[in-house]
Amino acid sequence: MIKICIAEDQQLLRGALISIMELEEDLHIVGEAADGAEAWTLIEKEKPDVCILDIEMPHLSGLEVAAKIRNHNFPCKIMIMTTFARAGYLQEAMDLHIDAYVLKDEPIQYVIGAVRKIMQGERVISQDLAATLFMNEKNPLNEREINVLKLVKDGYTTNEISKKLFLTKGTIRNYLSLSIQKLEVETRQQAVQKAVEKGWI
Amino acid sequence: MIKICIAEDQQLLRGALISIMELEEDLHIVGEAADGAEAWTLIEKEKPDVCILDIEMPHLSGLEVAAKIRNHNFPCKIMIMTTFARAGYLQEAMDLHIDAYVLKDEPIQYVIGAVRKIMQGERVISQDLAATLFMNEKNPLNEREINVLKLVKDGYTTNEISKKLFLTKGTIRNYLSLSIQKLEVETRQQAVQKAVEKGWI
DNA sequence: TAATAAAAATGACAGGTGTCATTAGTATTT
DNA sequence: AAATACTAATGACACCTGTCATTTTTATTA
Structure with missing residues (x-):
């Protein structure tokens, strides 16, 4: 049994x-x-x-x-x-x-x-x-990029994310810019979409 | 039976x-x-x-x-x-x-x-x-606003939407601005989210 | 016909977004 | 000690976004 x-x-x-x-x-x-x-x-x-x-x-x-x-x-x-x-x-x-x-x-x-x-x-x-x-494509994002992208997914703005992570908003934008390039998309929202779809964040 | x-x-x-x-x-x-x-x-x-x-x-x-x-x-x-x-x-x-x-x-x-x-x-x-x-809140969006918002949901940009609907991009922005106000949110993405959640688009 | 309402467009403004080159501090490796 | 790589920040640029006031055009109604 x-x-x-x-x-x-x-x-x-x-x-x-x-x-x-x-x-x-x-x-x-x-x-x-x-x-x-x-x-x-x-x-x-x-x-x-x-x-x-x-x-x-x-x-x-x-x-x-x-x-x-x-x-x-x-x-x-x-x-x-x-x-x-x-x-x-x-x-x-x-x-x-x-x-x-x-x-x-x-x-x-x-x-x-x-x-x-x-x-x-x-x-x-x-x-x-x-x-x-x-x-078997593997997740191209590193830990910091994943964290930032998760916050974007949850609806936070660049400014809110920068406060949450104690980084400047320029840095957040850099991370997002990199994520966008790595995921080969054009906006942060598309990046979130693709990362979710692949199960990467 | x-x-x-x-x-x-x-x-x-x-x-x-x-x-x-x-x-x-x-x-x-x-x-x-x-x-x-x-x-x-x-x-x-x-x-x-x-x-x-x-x-x-x-x-x-x-x-x-x-x-x-x-x-x-x-x-x-x-x-x-x-x-x-x-x-x-x-x-x-x-x-x-x-x-x-x-x-x-x-x-x-x-x-x-x-x-x-x-x-x-x-x-x-x-x-x-x-x-x-x-x-029983009813859908505050009119037909044009619904169409535009659906295209945003499908990932199209302001420019692409304007071409698809044969309108100028200014008009698209106006429609989105109105939708955002009617739905009491702050960005087009939030507008999409709320409209989907309510079953309005 | 005139008045009214709507759909669509325009221009201007503040602020957000994505990109890039550059700099600096800090570990890690060689 | 020097080289390397990672993390974080800065400033500048072009473009996108949301808002608003205003105008033109086109239907609808009185």
């Missing part, structure tokens, strides 16, 4: 998956969570064999939960289940030695099959993602 | 919902679609009693499919099932006399219950949305 925890913020999908997995004789859902923080508490308590994590959740992302699981050396298998085929996410997942990375565009039987496979030590990655992984 | 068509672009959710609904004795899924265009073909062919439509799908949105159903005077009940509690979407749905407007954050049993209720002529709206409906 495989003990599973599932973390997914959309109740409709979470509930549906649970109902269907419970119909399989060898699977048992030992807990469900609607956000990352809840998921971590649950996993600590239930010690599941497999946990299925959505990436984009409130409080803690699925990748952050995965990092915690690995840091605590839990023997738990990890499946990331997400809508987004973003290279950055996938790269991060690989670095964390995630066991399965599955897109929400797969059939349920694929997900169930993947659970069984990873329990046997296999690794599962959705077909559409394999290509993404090979292309 | 209630005949149901379901249109939802995420296969995992679509498949899960179908499996679970098929377990109910009085429900029967007569067709599934992964985008709006497919959904419309299906509905014309199957003449279901109820169709469940996601809003954000490729080709045709759920609301556009709903409009087609109403224009052709099909006797089909319509349930909109979406992630987003956006006032503009809800308003449009109400104008189309949609029978149910359900958030993806509800339990499955709520959705199944809603199907039965609308078959008996009731109307179902997710609790969280009732408030949104009463607040």
Whole structure:
């Protein structure tokens, strides 16, 4: 009997998956969570064999939960289940030695099959993602550029960012100018768009 | 036996919902679609009693499919099932006399219950949305402002927009300036954000 | 026909944005 | 000690943005 925890913020999908997995004789859902923080508490308590994590959740992302699981050396298998085929996410997942990375565009039987496979030590990655992984563009931005770009994403202006980071506004503009060049776009907004799309910030 | 068509672009959710609904004795899924265009073909062919439509799908949105159903005077009940509690979407749905407007954050049993209720002529709206409906801010933007703001959303610059619409760039700036004032924000990007969030563009 | 409203354009202003060349301080390496 | 690279700052330039007052043109209405 495989003990599973599932973390997914959309109740409709979470509930549906649970109902269907419970119909399989060898699977048992030992807990469900609607956000990352809840998921971590649950996993600590239930010690599941497999946990299925959505990436984009409130409080803690699925990748952050995965990092915690690995840091605590839990023997738990990890499946990331997400809508987004973003290279950055996938790269991060690989670095964390995630066991399965599955897109929400797969059939349920694929997900169930993947659970069984990873329990046997296999690794599962959705077909559409394999290509993404090979292309493997890596994040051209350094830490400072990432920080500044994140603040732009959150709607802050050059001046506000300069105050927040204790730098002059000229420096902020320089960082953004560099980011724009590295990402081969023309405005800070396009830079944010591209960086988000690639999973780089 | 209630005949149901379901249109939802995420296969995992679509498949899960179908499996679970098929377990109910009085429900029967007569067709599934992964985008709006497919959904419309299906509905014309199957003449279901109820169709469940996601809003954000490729080709045709759920609301556009709903409009087609109403224009052709099909006797089909319509349930909109979406992630987003956006006032503009809800308003449009109400104008189309949609029978149910359900958030993806509800339990499955709520959705199944809603199907039965609308078959008996009731109307179902997710609790969280009732408030949104009463607040009922309406879109302060006129047609031209909406068009310009949509182009900004798609990443076009002032100059590109002026060429596309055969207006001078000064005029585009004036329209954007007005939009910014009407939406009570400070930049064009914030204007786009707010308008999207409210379902106004 | 005259009055009114709207859509579109213009010009001017302050301030924001992106680029670039240059400088300076500070580690790190060789 | 010299070379290298990174981080931060500065000033200058052209261009973009948001605002405002004003004008022209074109429909609509009285």
